[in-house]
Amino acid sequence: xxxxxxxxxxxxxxxxxxxxxxxxxxxxxxxxxxxxxxxxxxxxxxxxxxxxxxxxxxxxxxxxxxxxxxxxxxxxxxxxxxxxxxxxxxxxxxxxxxxxxxxxxxxxxxxxxxxxxxxxxxxxxxxxxxxxxxxxxxxxxxxxxxxxxxxxxxxxxxxxxxxxxxxxxxxxxxxxxxxxxxxxxxxxxxxxxxxxxxxxxxxxxxxxxxxxxxxxxxxxxxxxxxxxxxxxxxxxxxxxxxxxxxxxxxxxxxxxxxx
Amino acid sequence: xxxxxxxxxxxxxxxxxxxxxxxxxxxxxxxxxxxxxxxxxxxxxxxxxxxxxxxxxxxxxxxxxxxxxxxxxxxxxxxxxxxxxxxxxxxxxxxxxxxxxxxxxxxxxxxxxxxxxxxxxxxxxxxxxxxxxxxxxxxxxxxxxxxxxxxxxxxxxxxxxxxxxxxxxxxxxxxxxxxxxxxxxxxxxxxxxxxxxxxxxxxxxxxxxxxxxxxxxxxxxxxxxxxxxxxxxxxxxxxxxxxxxxxxxxxxxxxxxxxxxxxxxxxxxxxxxx
Numbered sequence: 010x011x012x013x014x015x016x017x018x019x020x021x022x023x024x025x026x027x028x029x030x031x032x033x034x035x036x037x038x039x040x041x042x043x044x045x046x047x048x049x050x051x052x053x054x055x056x057x058x059x060x061x062x063x064x065x066x067x068x069x070x071x072x073x074x075x076x077x078x079x080x081x082x083x084x085x086x087x088x089x090x091x092x093x094x095x096x097x098x099x100x101x102x103x104x105x106x107x108x109x110x111x112x113x114x115x116x117x118x119x120x121x122x123x124x125x126x127x128x129x130x131x132x133x134x135x136x137x138x139x140x141x142x143x144x145x146x147x148x149x150x151x152x153x154x155x156x157x158x159x160x161x162x163x164x165x166x167x168x169x170x171x172x173x174x175x176x177x178x179x180x181x182x183x184x185x186x187x188x189x190x191x192x193x194x195x196x197x198x199x200x201x202x203x204x205x206x207x208x209x210x211x212x213x214x215x216x217x218x219x220x221x222x223x224x225x226x227x228x229x230x231x232x233x234x235x236x237x238x239x240x241x242x243x244x245x246x247x248x249x250x251x252x253x254x255x256x257x258x259x260x261x262x263x264x265x266x267x268x
Numbered sequence: 269x270x271x272x273x274x275x276x277x278x279x280x281x282x283x284x285x286x287x288x289x290x291x292x293x294x295x296x297x298x299x300x301x302x303x304x305x306x307x308x309x310x311x312x313x314x315x316x317x318x319x320x321x322x323x324x325x326x327x328x329x330x331x332x333x334x335x336x337x338x339x340x341x342x343x344x345x346x347x348x349x350x351x352x353x354x355x356x357x358x359x360x361x362x363x364x365x366x367x368x369x370x371x372x373x374x375x376x377x378x379x380x381x382x383x384x385x386x387x388x389x390x391x392x393x394x395x396x397x398x399x400x401x402x403x404x405x406x407x408x409x410x411x412x413x414x415x416x417x418x419x420x421x422x423x424x425x426x427x428x429x430x431x432x433x434x435x436x437x438x439x440x441x442x443x444x445x446x447x448x449x450x451x452x453x454x455x456x457x458x459x460x461x462x463x464x465x466x467x468x469x470x471x472x473x474x475x476x477x478x479x480x481x482x483x484x485x486x487x488x489x490x491x492x493x494x495x496x497x498x499x500x501x502x503x504x505x506x507x508x509x510x511x512x513x514x515x516x517x518x519x520x521x522x523x524x525x526x527x528x529x530x531x532x533x534x535x536x537x538x539x540x541x542x
Binding site: 057060061062063082085086089090092093094252 | 391
């Protein structure tokens with residue numbers, strides 16, 4: 010019966026609805042490119058959400074921990090094998106996502122008798138210059154959204170990931186006006202925290218599709234940070250070291266927040 | 269059905285963080301043991317150590333100094349006079365090698381990737397004991413080739429351990445993978461008997477024991493030791509006075525690895541050795 014095309018389309022639609030509902034509470038993650046690298050940031054989760062994949066590649070993810078783990082392991086495995094057999098310079102995020110992860114996620118999603126991946130991921134690869142940074146968002150169905158280094162699009166030096174489309178769009182609207190590739194680390198950190206707050210506010214109150222007032226955002230951020238920690242990591246642009254990923258402890262960041 | 273490019277198998281190596289196992293599953297690392305070939309007509313080849321080089325390491329006041337000459341040989345021929353046998357594996361670990369370069373460099377590469385793969389998959393740094401053991405395992409897996417007379421590697425491993433007691437640690441190995449922790453110094457390669465003599469003498473009856481030496485004093489002793497080894501061992505380059513080729517000297521300490529710059533080596537050499 011599922012072999013009938015109509016039933017298949019229906020099954021896929023149900024599956025999409027189910028996954029979207031599962032992901033809807035996922036707390037936002039931002040990745041902002043600036044002069045010295047790319048800053049990944051999220052706030053206050055019980056599980057780690059930002060991971061090192063390879064020398065110049067990091068990943069943030071929301072979804073089911075088991076699925077995130079399988080995809081993360083697969084990404085590390087592919088990057089490590091490529092880096093070992095060829096060289097670290099041959100490991101590319103574009104190839105990793107387009108040729109390996111996306112097709113697998115798509116077929117898992119469309120094979121309605123098997124389980125799909127309950128995960129939405131944000132990858133970033135730091136380049137020599139901000140204009141060479143690459144951001145890729147991969148959906149549970151294998152869909153890829155590119156920010157930066159695209160073929161026919163205005164490039165943006167940031168990317169976001171959130172539970173709902175609306176939340177993500179609000180964050181992007183905010184960052185488009187507030188974030189610049191030549192910003193300092195401090196300004197980037199503050200933009201990331203505000204973008205997170207805007208995204209998270211939208212998840213709580215999904216009715217409004219306008220950017221909230223700045224004072225409301227600041228108040229919300231202060232409330233949230235009072236009892237939650239900041240999870241952040243940096244992909245450093247500094248080429249003197251091969252491994253660019255560095256976790257940033259909460260305590261190192263608090264003093265840099267503007268109130 | 270064709271195997272998917274992304275492993276979705278619960279048992280794949282990512283869960284254990286074992287990189288050599290992953291490489292083997294993909295056929296990218298020679299399988300562990302190859303039995304020595306026995307031919308009734310010809311007498312079995314006797315394994316001879318061909319670890320032609322000199323590597324030394326000792327603890328001094330600023331950490332562990334690891335030094336190696338630059339000569340690579342094949343039989344009686346000098347193949348290369350700028351070989352780097354003191355290899356950085358991660359921010360705090362050095363592997364210095366005596367033996368067949370092809371195997372040794374591949375081993376260093378596997379090791380380097382193993383540590384990073386472990387950290388990335390398991391989200392924690394591999395312990396020093398784990399790292400020491402990982403190298404031991406690679407040597408053990410390589411022993412089939414050693415028995416065939418190809419691919420012997422005898423390394424030294426120097427690292428900084430922050431747990432449980434912050435200190436530098438120094439290990440040397442035999443070709444089968446036995447690991448020995450050195451308290452003061454270690455030397456390996458064809459020129460090592462001379463070096464071991466010098467380090468033993470310096471440590472017991474020298475102006476001060478090795479662990480009290482300053483950086484310049486330590487460099488000076490390393491240069492003298494390598495020069496002595498080169499005097500009688502044709503496979504050790506020592507210091508090439510004509511070509512101005514100096515040994516590679518690296519230092520492991522809490523801050524990480526520093527490469528002692530060539531111009532400073534030249535200055536110490538000129539003042540205390542030449």
